[in-house]
Structures are given as C-alpha cells and as structure tokens.
Amino acid sequence: MKLKKKDRQEQLNQAIEQTPFITDEELAEQFQVSIQTIRLDRMELGIPEVRKRIESVAQENWDETLKALPADEVIGEVIDLELDQSAISILDIQAEHVFSRNHIARGHHLFAQANSLCVAVIDDELALTVNASIQFKRSVRLNERVVAKAKVIHTDKKRTTVEVNSHVEKELVFSGTFEMYRSTD
C-alpha cells in the first residue's frame, strides 16, 4: 500500500536532507507519485527547488573556503600582540576540535594555537619551529575558551625562544616552550 500524505512528507524531508541534489522527477519516481504531488509537498514543507538547495550547500562551502584562504593566519583569534615581546590569542573549542566520543579537545589544536601564536609574535619574514617541549596539563572540553599567552624569553641572531601558557578560566591547560628559527630573508 502507498504511503499516506503525512508519512510521505516526512520521508521526503529526510530524503532531501540526505541527498539535497535530487530532482523532483527522481523523487516522484522514488515515491511512486506524480511530480506535482512532490511539488505540492515541497511547498507545504517550505523546501526550495534543487538548484537553490545546491546553491546553499555550495555557499556554505564557499564561506569556509574563504575562511581557510588566509592560511598564514593564526589559529584562534589574536587579541593582543607586541612584536618580539608577547601575544595573546583565544580559541573557542567547537565540535570540529573535539573527539566525538568524549568531547575532549584533540591535542593538536592546542598545539596549533600555541605554535601559530609563536610564529605571529616574531617580527621577521620567516619564522619556523625548530624544537618544542609541551605539556597538556588537563583536558579541554567542548565550548571551553582557551586563552594562550606567548612570551618571548630569549633571542639571539637566528633563534628565538617563546614560552606559551594556555588557560581555561584560571586553570592552566597547556604549556610549552618553542624554539623558533627566524630570518628576514
């Protein structure tokens, strides 16, 4: 027996969510109803046509591509910077940063925040990490805000040593010492 209207619309909703690229014609085939019925259903459910659906999926992607473009950007948001002296950045831990199982932030994100802050604080064309010694003091969870403070503690001709301490609220969660190579080449 064919599905009742309500059930069909429910399934339609799911089908489109899963495969937004599907046309009305294909949906009509799938549910064994006419194209017009599919269209009426879409109207009632407020679902736009394929091309608009595709466009909005594309739009999301494009926004993210733009965000990713300045690849030299610091991981997190820099809120204070004194070149060759100190810098502070914040990173809000979101779903993409955590293990899905336990909602604990993956270590490399904290590392990335600290490491890129070290690159940013150095007033030279080129800054590369040579060595680093780091400690993860406690695990960071979803929705926590990590504040990383970098402080230049030593500089000579080619090398700069930077110390980074990251806190959530008042609690130290990460600390590291980074030895950086730099040049104005």
Added chain:
Amino acid sequence: MKLKKKDRQEQLNQAIEQTPFITDEELAEQFQVSIQTIRLDRMELGIPEVRKRIESVAQENWDETLKALPADEVIGEVIDLELDQSAISILDIQAEHVFSRNHIARGHHLFAQANSLCVAVIDDELALTVNASIQFKRSVRLNERVVAKAKVIHTDKKRTTVEVNSHVEKELVFSGTFEMYRSTD
C-alpha cells in the same frame, strides 16, 4: 579602451575562479561585452555554466562533510598499524598545509600527524597526550610526502610513551616523544 580578447579571457578566468556563482549576464555587464562573447570565451576556456559550477562547489562541500564526520580520524593516512606496538601514516603536503609565502609546511600539521598517530596506536578507549618533546629537523615543502613512524617504547598502568619519527624520502624531518595517558573508561 576595451580589453583585447586574450586579456579579457585571462581576467574572466580569474573572475570566475574568485566568484564561481556569477552568471554570464553579470559577466557581460562587468566586461562590457555581449552575453554571446562571454559564452564564446567560456567555451574556448572550457569553463562550464554557472549551475554546473555551483554544483561542483556544492559537491566538494558534500564530500568533505562526509569525510569530516569521523572527527576522530587520524591526520594523514594510516598504512600500517599494530596496536600497542607501532604504526605508520603518510601525509601528502598540499596547499592548505603550507605558508602561502614560502610554501613551507606549517609545523602544527606535522605535529597533528604524529600526535594523532600516537592516539591511534594505543589500544584503549581513551588516549590523551600529556607531554611531548619534539624537534623539527628540516622544513617540509609543498607536494612532499611525509611518512610518520610511531613506536611504543614504554607502557605502564596509565601511561604510554611513543616515539615518532617522520621522514621525507630518506630524510628525517620531524621527531618527537609523546607521553600519553590512556584508560578503558
């Protein structure tokens, strides 16, 4: 004076690359030529129509959404894994991994490859990095392939120490020692 065909086509290419959502009509307006000219240009350059461009951007996004779902995934591709003993992964350095200025891979990607490999090698529910001591031996460049080898060198009740060495060809580019906390909680 209006642009010559060659110059226009060059700029057209760029314009579409930057804003793939633009229609022929808008492009015709922008370059002050007829729609037909824009279409001829597209044909010659092998550029598909807006809706196809939008669809391919959307398709990329969709693929990535599916890929991104297993957020617990290892950075790089695991090609060998013996639980609690050793593991090997490869990471091909692509545009998104490097500084745009000098095409040198950003340190945190090498760290992420190594760190996530340490997580993967541990045969427990939970594995978190506690300490790490790392050295970047030489900078890695665009299109190079980094092979990371992880080896468990010590284990007790709650802690596991893993050593990771990453090579490009025969050359050591990164090495680190990771102290991991784990539990079957």
Added chain:
DNA sequence: TCCAGTATTATGACTAGGTCCTAATAGTAA
C-alpha cells in the same frame, strides 16, 4: 585603400528544472 581573417554581436530553436495557476479526477468519511 581594399581585402581577408578574426572578433563580436544577434537571432532563433531547444533544454532542464523549475513556478504559478486553474481544472479535472480519485478517494474517503459522515
């Protein structure tokens, strides 16, 4: 200056995947 060849524009027929509106038919429940 004219001529050839290239570049540009115009026009018309056709397409996919729709919207919007009207109208006919089918199914169901009181």
Added chain:
DNA sequence: TTACTATTAGGACCTAGTCATAATACTGGA
C-alpha cells in the same frame, strides 16, 4: 450521496543556459 481532501494534469512563464547560423565590426598587411 455529498463534502472534502488528495492527487494528477495541463498550460503559460521563468532562468540560465546550449547549439547553430548569420550578420556586422575591427584590424593588420599588400
């Protein structure tokens, strides 16, 4: 049987094209 909802059908119109043909404009060289 009647009333109402659900479904289907049809036609006009839309956008953003493709493909083919033809006319016009521009430009460099003999």
